[in-house]
Amino acid sequence: MQEDFLHYIWKYKKFALSNLKTTAQEPVAILQMGMHNHNTGPDFFNAQIKIADQLWAGNVEIHIKSSDWFLHNHEQDKNYDNVILHVVWQHDTEIHRKDNTVIPTLVLKDVVSKSALQNYQKLFSKKQKWINCENDFASVNSFVVSNWLERLYFERLERKSADIAQLLQSSKNNWEAVLFKMLAKNFGLKVNGDAFLSLASSIDFNVIQKLQSKQHSLEALLFGQADLLQLEVQDLYYLELKKEYLFLKQKFGLSSQAVIPLQFFRLRPPNFPTIRISQLANVYSTHTNLFSKVIHAQNKEDLYALFAVGTSSYWENHFTFGKISKASKKIITKAFIDLLIINTIVPIKFSYAKQQGKDIDSVIVSIINQISSEKNSIITKFQELNLVATSAMQSQALLQLKKQYCEKNKCLQCAIGNALLTSVA
Incomplete structure (x- = not known):
């Protein structure tokens, strides 16, 4: 009890x-x-x-x-x-x-009420289950589930907004700097996310802005701060990067590098940090005032246009320094941009609007519902119980449901749990 x-x-x-x-x-x-x-x-x-x-x-x-x-x-x-x-x-x-x-x-x-007690005992039975209501999840009215998932999605955005507020404070209220740090983290994906955030945090964003018109200099800065220019590589591009970085380091008084080492192990080559760093540099050398463009984007097509960039020419036939590979254009894919929209763009837009006292919930819902559901073990399991995730809004909501309610046995604060408690036993 x-x-x-x-x-x-x-x-x-x-x-x-x-x-x-x-x-x-x-x-x-x-x-x-x-x-x-x-x-x-x-x-x-x-x-x-x-x-x-x-x-x-x-x-x-x-x-x-x-x-x-x-x-x-x-x-x-x-x-x-x-x-x-x-x-x-x-x-x-x-x-x-x-x-x-x-x-x-x-x-x-x-x-x-005997029915409420029976439903409660059934919901919280000691039998080992993935979630307490897995046997009855599919029986809950779809309208209840849909409304609850939308509420959970905004609850998840509120939690992310609190994290962004802390990042904004540490970035001296510079929204452009916050966007850069969040994009960097997501360019690093799960394996290198913290390392990429460490990289972005090691550079004053004013330096990024000063170098935006020079892609080579921007790459040199990022590769150098990521501690990737300490290798024994003799090709011309690498040596020029190293030379440029030493110049920039002295010019801008860069005293510290990213403290978390980058990982290549178990990553597909297109996700190697070398490729993602070059793409990130290209995004910023292509777009000035990126934050303003992100804020004014009204749909996913606007955002696809912003982020559909490639690498510098060197990386078209390399994945790592000094080792030639089959030539290919390494344009940021729509699937990767979708991840940026889910994890960076929408939370940034929501947080900024909240700070400005504006309601853009309808825009948020419109954009996130244009993105397909994510695919991971949690979403797959929910889909096996009931096909409820057709968009990224719903898949994000299900992650919130699992982590903040199911895993904490907070069924009594959950609309799905309440629906099952009030059902006729």
Whole structure:
């Protein structure tokens, strides 16, 4: 039994409301359940409850056992002085106010809805499952699921927005610098994301802006800061990069390089950090004021046009320094741009609009719904339970659902869990 379940029972009146009595056999009539409090203090504020012939206005506290009052040290907290009713699953001791009067106690165990209890026990059975509701996930009304996933998507954006706010603060409120760092991290993908962020953070963005018109200089800066110019390679391009980087290092007083080493192992050659660094440099040498262009983009086609760039000519027949490979144009693919849209562009647009006090939710939904669902083990498993992810908005929402609700057993805060709890057993 979870205390959250009792909150749910109380909040949604999933128990017999007639003929209620306290443990002292005084009749109880609930006029207002109160407002659910998710912070410190009593569980429900401003309830109105008639006990015997007395109408009370105040707070309600809920516990599994009456004795949990002392376990949680409420007797020492003045925030609980105005509790008018103690609601419990099991009554094992009397609770007194500071003036020694007894706080009335209502026991839910014998009055709770049997169907709600059965659904709860089924949902939280001890049988090992991928998610608690996997056997019934497909039975939930599609309208409920769809609305919940949209809400979860924006919940995920809010969480990312908090991370962006911290990045903005460390970047001295420079949105262009924030975009550069976030793009760099996503160009590094999962394997090199932190290393690429370390690389971007090692360079003042003002330096990037000063070098934007010179792709070779920009590449030299990024490769040098990534510590990739310490090899024994003799081809002309490499030697020119090294020479240029030493000049830039002295000119701009670059004192530190990226602290996280780059990885090549287990990466497909098109995702090698050498290729991604050259592409990132090319994005910035192609577009000045990239942040403004990103903010004004209204659909995925606008964004495809911004990021469909390639590498410098050297990388058209190389994947690593000094080793020639079959010639090919290494243009950033639409699939990769989709990842940039999901993980960088949309969160940036959402966060910036939020800071400006603008509502662009409809634009966000329009763009993210144009992107196909992601493919990973979590999404695949959900799709096996019920085909619910057709767009990136839904796949992102499912990631939020799994990590922030399913894995934390927060079924009682989940619309899907609530739908299953209220279904007829």
